[in-house]
Amino acid sequence: MLLTESFLRQLELLTLVPRGRAHGQLKGMHRSRRTGAGMVFADYRPYSEGDDIRNIDWGIYLRMDRLILRLFEEEADLPVYIFLDTSVSMDHGEPHKLDYAKRVASALAYVALLNHDRVNLITFADGLREMLPTRRGKNQAPQVFNFLEGVQAKGRTGLFAALRRYFGVPRTRGMVVLVSDFLDPDGAEAALTVLRRFRHDVVLLHVMSPQERDPQLPEEVVLVDAEEGTSSELEVTPALLAAYRETFEKHAGEIEAYCRKYGWGYVRALTEIPFEDLVLKGLREEGLLR
Amino acid sequence: MRFLALPAGTAMLLLAGVAVLVIGLYLLRPLPRRLVISSSLIWRRVLKERKRKPERLRWWLSLLLALALALSIAAAITRPEIAAVGGRAEEVVLVVDNSATMGARSPDGRTRLERALERARATIEARGAGSRFLVADTMRQISAPTFQDRRVALTMLERIKPDSGRQPRFPDVALPHGTGAAGQALFITDGVSGVEPPRNVQTISAFQPVDNVGIIAFDVRPVPGNPRRYEAFVEVLNASAGNKRVELRVAGTGAKVITKTLQLPGRSSANEVLDVSAFDSGPLRATVDTDYDGFALDDTAFAFLPAKHTVRVGLVTRGSPQLQRAFELLPRVQLVVLSPEHFGTARGLDAVVFDRYAPPDAPHLPALLIRPPRTNWLPRQVGEVADIGIARWDPAHPLLRHLNLRDITVESAELLKSDVIEQGVRVLAVGPRDQPMILTREAGVRWIEVAFALEQSNFAQQASFPMFLANSIEWLTNESVALSRELGVVSVPLANAKVVNLEGREAKAQWTHDATLFEAPQPGFFIASSGDQRVRVAVNLLDPRTSALNESPLPLQPQDRELVQPGARIAIDPWMLLLLIAVGLLTIEWLTYNRRVTI
Numbered sequence: 033m034l035l036t037e038s039f040l041r042q043l044e045l046l047t048l049v050p051r052g053r054a055h056g057q058l059k060g061m062h063r064s065r066r067t068g069a070g071m072v073f074a075d076y077r078p079y080s081e082g083d084d085i086r087n088i089d090w091g092i093y094l095r096m097d098r099l100i101l102r103l104f105e106e107e108a109d110l111p112v113y114i115f116l117d118t119s120v121s122m123d124h125g126e127p128h129k130l131d132y133a134k135r136v137a138s139a140l141a142y143v144a145l146l147n148h149d150r151v152n153l154i155t156f157a158d159g160l161r162e163m164l165p166t167r168r169g170k171n172q173a174p175q176v177f178n179f180l181e182g183v184q185a186k187g188r189t190g191l192f193a194a195l196r197r198y199f200g201v202p203r204t205r206g207m208v209v210l211v212s213d214f215l216d217p218d219g220a221e222a223a224l225t226v227l228r229r230f231r232h233d234v235v236l237l238h239v240m241s242p243q244e245r246d247p248q249l250p251e252e253v254v255l256v257d258a259e260e261g262t263s264s265e266l267e268v269t270p271a272l273l274a275a276y277r278e279t280f281e282k283h284a285g286e287i288e289a290y291c292r293k294y295g296w297g298y299v300r301a302l303t304e305i306p307f308e309d310l311v312l313k314g315l316r317e318e319g320l321l322r
Numbered sequence: 323m324r325f326l327a328l329p330a331g332t333a334m335l336l337l338a339g340v341a342v343l344v345i346g347l348y349l350l351r352p353l354p355r356r357l358v359i360s361s362s363l364i365w366r367r368v369l370k371e372r373k374r375k376p377e378r379l380r381w382w383l384s385l386l387l388a389l390a391l392a393l394s395i396a397a398a399i400t401r402p403e404i405a406a407v408g409g410r411a412e413e414v415v416l417v418v419d420n421s422a423t424m425g426a427r428s429p430d431g432r433t434r435l436e437r438a439l440e441r442a443r444a445t446i447e448a449r450g451a452g453s454r455f456l457v458a459d460t461m462r463q464i465s466a467p468t469f470q471d472r473r474v475a476l477t478m479l480e481r482i483k484p485d486s487g488r489q490p491r492f493p494d495v496a497l498p499h500g501t502g503a504a505g506q507a508l509f510i511t512d513g514v515s516g517v518e519p520p521r522n523v524q525t526i527s528a529f530q531p532v533d534n535v536g537i538i539a540f541d542v543r544p545v546p547g548n549p550r551r552y553e554a555f556v557e558v559l560n561a562s563a564g565n566k567r568v569e570l571r572v573a574g575t576g577a578k579v580i581t582k583t584l585q586l587p588g589r590s591s592a593n594e595v596l597d598v599s600a601f602d603s604g605p606l607r608a609t610v611d612t613d614y615d616g617f618a619l620d621d622t623a624f625a626f627l628p629a630k631h632t633v634r635v636g637l638v639t640r641g642s643p644q645l646q647r648a649f650e651l652l653p654r655v656q657l658v659v660l661s662p663e664h665f666g667t668a669r670g671l672d673a674v675v676f677d678r679y680a681p682p683d684a685p686h687l688p689a690l691l692i693r694p695p696r697t698n699w700l701p702r703q704v705g706e707v708a709d710i711g712i713a714r715w716d717p718a719h720p721l722l723r724h725l726n727l728r729d730i731t732v733e734s735a736e737l738l739k740s741d742v743i744e745q746g747v748r749v750l751a752v753g754p755r756d757q758p759m760i761l762t763r764e765a766g767v768r769w770i771e772v773a774f775a776l777e778q779s780n781f782a783q784q785a786s787f788p789m790f791l792a793n794s795i796e797w798l799t800n801e802s803v804a805l806s807r808e809l810g811v812v813s814v815p816l817a818n819a820k821v822v823n824l825e826g827r828e829a830k831a832q833w834t835h836d837a838t839l840f841e842a843p844q845p846g847f848f849i850a851s852s853g854d855q856r857v858r859v860a861v862n863l864l865d866p867r868t869s870a871l872n873e874s875p876l877p878l879q880p881q882d883r884e885l886v887q888p889g890a891r892i893a894i895d896p897w898m899l900l901l902l903i904a905v906g907l908l909t910i911e912w913l914t915y916n917r918r919v920t921i
Contacts, residue, residue: 124358125360213360253354256357269918279364279367283364
């Protein structure tokens, strides 16, 4: 069980907050750019044949003898694409990065389901691996949880290939939540450019373990890359560790800067922080949840 | 390259072994721990930015440092000879003459030995690092000299002091062949002692002229014909180059002193005969004093003035004119001639001489027996020997003092069985096959046995015969005479004796079964006593050759500035340099390791 009952109850009070208007096709709970049956006044336009006469502003007709129609924002659902990195690099760390990521993804998916958003769960590594077809409604939550529980780590990290492949077919613009450690040998920028092109509302959850941020290594060590299998012998010195920490911070900072530049959300998911705190505080502070 | 601590082959093997060991240890170095991480992406970026040194290069650098370090230490153990660093290593034999004349002090206050030791030190310090030195002396103060390193050799030089106790001689040491590359043998001497070094030894002069006035002879003898008068004979040598005004002083017990002033030209001597009859019996001290004297050992001499009284000696013989005449000529002897039959009637004798006769029982008087017949109380006769001489004798015994017995020939003599000679009987002279010829017994009533008759030998015609008789009477009657000995280790024929000098200070003595030995580095008068026996010993230098300090065939010693050879240097030992290099390498290794330059 990824999430406890009590935590699920806490999640029921939350809702996903997109940064722009929702572009869902179905009725939902998010403001959209479409006008139609809604509660929030949006605009006026001249009446044309076939329009719903219930929306004619009869006051204007009396004053100006013209048929003017009142337009209302239509509330739409939000397509939520949750990408979960299941590369081998996620299969490390204490607490375990993939477990942490799965729980965060479960929480976000659950909140989305509660709000009748269309939830798409995609796992990837060096390409798309598994996808859960669109789910909507709270009753779909068990299927979402089962899907996530069955996810296993495998393969190299390849963000670009996965995103390009997924968005290679037309997808409704929506919210993309990318949960990954972003340890992509090819870099994350190219992959993020794909998302930018489709103008999705993007939030990056950067999963990082304490061992990655502040490694504790013996003086002489051979580091073996779990994904590529390459090894490098190191003479570990305090200066080298300091340089590593600086470079790691720089790496994360570059990704965050990219996100900020394009108005995306970026959250550092430090695995040593209880994931409940991350969801209930971190994501709310970032504006992803309300 | 030579190695001083090990044979070359072994040293090379050691170095090769160390190199193989170090390389082996590097190859067998445990692999670092393998750690699987999520991704090496960040590490690759870190290492790329840090311009990481190639691992292989670091490994080689570390190996080279370790090899250099280990080989430096191993090479230091082998003590290599590196001419460029420490100069050429040699084996130098250094013999310093420390005979008595080397103690002569120059006007500048330094002795010849001090100059010689300075020269020796300069020689040692000028030799290349790794050189080894054999330091020896002519007076055998350094026993069993062997090759040592520089530090020990310098220490051994400190032990060499002037010594007048023994005959100086060149020590029996292994000399390098020739004076070539293998080494060098040097003999530093003033040339006065006359020690001749072997052919391949280079002699270095330590000679400096020294003024010296010394006593080269001093003796006290009774005046012939008047046994109550004694004269002291003193010979004084002026070994200096110039004239000397010398004050000679002879002092006896009590307040009796004779002083005489002598004017001695350079390199000349003077004989003085002084009447000491007025002196009381006892030791006499002769001293010379002059304005400057660089050698003190010969400035004082001692002799002994015996008691002045006659001795009654009975001669028991059936007729021996030679013997009778010889005794009658001894000034202090009152002779009583007796036939064997009347021997028992004689009274008031101090000693008795038996000529070819011996009483059946041991007499109660000290006796000299000349070829006695077989009796129970004398050593057993086992036969006769014919036509022999006296091969060896004990010149230290008072009985044979100043005697030369070499020219005595004997037609026939008793053959005494030496292996059954009783305890207390001492053989003083032997034939060519160790046949006892003259024997004495000191315990109890003394006696002397001569194994041959005067008529069957030429002893009575020898110059030493009257002196033998005089010594015999003196010894038999235990007359107060003094032994005369040279400086150094003095042997007194008295077992377990306590030795004191004139001031009453006891000399440190050692004992053999029949003698007492003690050291007398300065002239002096000693009394050795054991029970009721006393022996007086006058220890003097009295050596004209030693006193003639300036009679040297060697040139003057060069000036001090010439002592150190040109180009000589005190170089660091290569092994020490190698250790310093090792320390330096260790520091470099530590620094490079901590800066991660090496692994």
